[in-house]
Amino acid sequence: MLKSKRPTVPQARRMKRTRGDVAFHIANYTGAALLAFVCGYPFYYLIINSISANNVAALGDVRWLPEGIHFSNYASVFQLSGLSQAAAVSVARTVIGTACTVLASAYLGFMFTQERLWKRALWYRLVVITMYFNAGIIPVFIVMYALGLTNNFLVYILPAIVQPFNIILVKTYVESMPHELQEAAEVDGASTVQVFARIMLPNMTPILATVAIFSAVAQWNSFQDTLMYITDKSLYTLQYLLYTYINQADSLAQMAQQSGGNLGSVAAAATAQTATSIRTTVAVVVVLPILFVYPMFQRYFVKGIMLGAVKG
Structure with missing residues (x-):
């Protein structure tokens, strides 16, 4: 006599799902996707503007895909004095x-x-x-x-x-x-x-x-x-130094245009560039290194914060 096979646990769960459960999961995934987009888009916006053509980025026309991709902005930023x-x-x-x-x-x-x-x-x-x-x-x-x-x-x-x-x-x-x-x-x-x-x-x-x-x-x-x-x-930090260049981005870009790019090492990042390109490139340089720290400690982070916040 053949015995009927019992459904496995995942199969049983799928069989018991109602329309309300499906709607609930769709709403959860949609909300999570929107939250991830809201959190991630600013970083994406900075990156695509830092590698796009400077004149296009300065007009604010780069929103979804980079245009005129180049990496000279980073080469210029890394040449800043100090x-x-x-x-x-x-x-x-x-x-x-x-x-x-x-x-x-x-x-x-x-x-x-x-x-x-x-x-x-x-x-x-x-x-x-x-x-x-x-x-x-x-x-x-x-x-x-x-x-x-x-x-x-x-x-x-x-x-x-x-x-x-x-x-x-x-x-x-x-x-x-x-x-x-x-x-x-x-x-x-x-x-x-x-x-x-x-x-x-x-x-x-x-x-x-x-x-x-x-x-x-x-x-x-x-x-x-x-x-x-x-x-x-000699004790300036990277964040403070780049913070000063962000504040000076407009003046550096204007000086670069007036002098034809012959400014020396201090304003090398502004040569043939715009204030927007300087700000976005500097922001990416500041943000990216610390972003690489999180994946290294991710497996410990959730467990540690939960056990460290609630006794038992």
Whole structure:
């Protein structure tokens, strides 16, 4: 006697779908597609305008497909005076600052879970309260000046090491981990630092990847600290340098047209170019590097942010 085959789980789900389910899925996919388009189109718009003919892009006629494709704008931008030094400063502050922030967040987040820490609640509240109260720009500048951090590379690193939000994420993540891990290590004679370095730190990868993304993006995009604390051109960051060229795009393009392109290294990017081409090319140069960071940490990001935000 032949036995009837039971439908598999995917088949059963397809059989049970109603018109309402189909409509719901269509609405979900449509909404997600529209949201992706709204988020992605500005980047696409910048890219196609940066590689299109400068005179066409200046008229605002490039909206969907590039016209007169060329890459001379990028060659000109990379010839800007001081660009390589500024890029090195930005990369250095991003790498060093992110590493210091991740390590400090991991250690402080772990220590705030230790009940035997003296005045643990007090120290934790003092860290968290800084999320809500700020002294203001002038008092902060006075402090930085008194500490000798103006015109100092460390001004990019030290103020950003302790981030209360990151510490809260790590603390909540550590509290969600089995406490037996630490107890077993302590029974074997491990100290608190050894427990952190050998037991906890290797198991914090998801939340630390999340903290690394937050810190790297903040460090890479920051230019206001350069604006307030730095006057030494050798310490200019890539973002600040390109920010100044964006502001000067109109004047640089006008000077290029008047002088026939013989401006020297400072205005080399504006030679035979327009303000629009300078702005779009500079914006792409700033944005693209940090976009490559996300795919590297994507598999850890969602897990880390969820476990770090909700205990258990």
